[in-house]
Amino acid sequence: MTGRSIDDIFNAFRDRQIMIIGDIMIDSYVWGSVERISPEAPVPVIQVKKKEKRPGGAGNVAKNIQSLGAKPLLCSVIGNDPESRFLLELLEELGMPTEGVVSSNSRITSVKERFLSGSQHILRVDDEHLHDLDQQEKRELKKRIEKFLPECHAVIFEDYDKGVLDKEVIRFVIQLANKLNIPTIVDPKRKNFRHYGQATLFKPNLKEIREGMKIDLEKDDFDGLKKAVKILREKLEVKSILATLSDKGVYYSSIDTDLHFPAHVRTISDVSGAGDTVVSIAALCTSLGLPPGFTASLCNLGGGIVCEYPGVVAINRERLIEEAKAYGLWE
Numbered sequence: 001m002t003g004r005s006i007d008d009i010f011n012a013f014r015d016r017q018i019m020i021i022g023d024i025m026i027d028s029y030v031w032g033s034v035e036r037i038s039p040e041a042p043v044p045v046i047q048v049k050k051k052e053k054r055p056g057g058a059g060n061v062a063k064n065i066q067s068l069g070a071k072p073l074l075c076s077v078i079g080n081d082p083e084s085r086f087l088l089e090l091l092e093e094l095g096m097p098t099e100g101v102v103s104s105n106s107r108i109t110s111v112k113e114r115f116l117s118g119s120q121h122i123l124r125v126d127d128e129h130l131h132d133l134d135q136q137e138k139r140e141l142k143k144r145i146e147k148f149l150p151e152c153h154a155v156i157f158e159d160y161d162k163g164v165l166d167k168e169v170i171r172f173v174i175q176l177a178n179k180l181n182i183p184t185i186v187d188p189k190r191k192n193f194r195h196y197g198q199a200t201l202f203k204p205n206l207k208e209i210r211e212g213m214k215i216d217l218e219k220d221d222f223d224g225l226k227k228a229v230k231i232l233r234e235k236l237e238v239k240s241i242l243a244t245l246s247d248k249g250v251y252y253s254s255i256d257t258d259l260h261f262p263a264h265v266r267t268i269s270d271v272s273g274a275g276d277t278v279v280s281i282a283a284l285c286t287s288l289g290l291p292p293g294f295t296a297s298l299c300n301l302g303g304g305i306v307c308e309y310p311g312v313v314a315i316n317r318e319r320l321i322e323e324a325k326a327y328g329l330w331e
Helices: 006-013 058-067 082-093 135-151 167-179 206-213 222-236 274-287 292-306 317-326
Strands: 017-022 024-037 044-057 071-079 101-104 110-117 120-127 154-158 184-187 240-244 250-254 258-261
Touching: 006 317, 017 058, 017 135, 017 274, 024 058, 024 071, 024 082, 044 058, 044 082, 044 110, 058 071, 058 082, 058 154, 058 274, 071 082, 071 135, 082 101, 101 135, 135 167, 154 167, 154 274, 167 184, 184 274, 206 222, 206 240, 222 240, 222 250, 240 274, 240 292, 250 292, 258 292, 274 292, 292 317
Parallel strands: 017 071, 017 154, 024 110, 071 101, 154 184
Antiparallel strands: 024 044, 110 120, 240 250, 250 258
16 A cells, blocks of 8 residues: 555555454453551552443454454454353444354353552452363354455454464464465464464564563663564564564564664553554554554554553544654655
8 A cells, every 4th residue: 555644544444354363351440549458458448439341352452443443353252151241242332243252151251350549550350261262162263263354454363361362273364364365463472472373463572572482681682682583583484573662662573674663752651452552553554565664663653652541442543643643654
C-alpha cells in the first residue's frame, strides 16, 4: 500500500479483518479507596467505589483492532460457565463476532480480577485453567480457524500460556496461513516461544527474549540485543522481529533492515496492555505491506500512549493519528 498520508493509512485499516487466536479472558476491575488497615490481618481495606469488566488477553487485542477501525475475529476456547456467557455477551455488545470462540465443559473461563486504590494496584486474583486443550477442543478450534481464515488479512497469535495455543495448533495455523499468503504476527510467551517457526513477524519483549533464549541480556546492551535477535530470527526462520524494550523503545530486525526507535518521554501510569496495542498496530501495518520503519515507529508511539492510562486499555485511534502527524511519521 502506498498511502499519501496518515489519514489514508488509517482509512485503509477500515478494510482489514484480523484473526486473533489465543487466550481470551475477563479483565475485572474493582476501584476504591484505602483509608485503613484491617483489624483481622495487616492488609488494606478497600472501600469499593466502582466495578468494571472488560475483554482481556486476546479480547483486548480485538478491542485494539476495533479501536483502530478494523474488524477483529476472535478464535479461542473458553469454559461453558456463567463467566463464559458473560464474556460472549460482552463481545457481542462491543460488536465483535463470536463464531470463532469454542465453549468447553472441561475448562473454565479465565478471570483476572484487579483491585486498585486510585492508580495504585493493590492485588490481583487469577481464576483460570492452565492445561493444554484436549484433542476434541483442538479439532473444534482448528475447524473454526480453517473456516474463517480465508476471509482475513492477517493473523495474530496472542499467547498468554493459558493453554489455547500449543505446538500443534501453532504449526497448523502458520502452515495454512502461509499457503494462503496471509501474514502471521506473534505475541509470544515462554512455553511456546520456539514453536513459531516461519511466522511473518515475531514480537517479543526483552523479558521474553531472555527467558525464551535462556540468556542474560541487559536492557542497555544493544550490541547483545542485536546478536540475540539475529540468532532468534534465523533459528525461527521468521521474516522479521519487533522487540519491545519498555523505556528503551522498540527494535526492528529483518534480513536487510536494522532499526531502533527510542521511547517518547511520557508520564507512565500502567504498562499493562501495551504489548496488545503494539501487536495490533503491527498486524494492520503488515497486512497493508507498509514500510518497516513506519510500522515500528507507529507501534512505538501507540504502545507508549496506552501506558499513560491506568488498567488495560485499547488505543485511542484519534490520538494516535494526531501524534503520528505531530511526529511526522509519514513524511
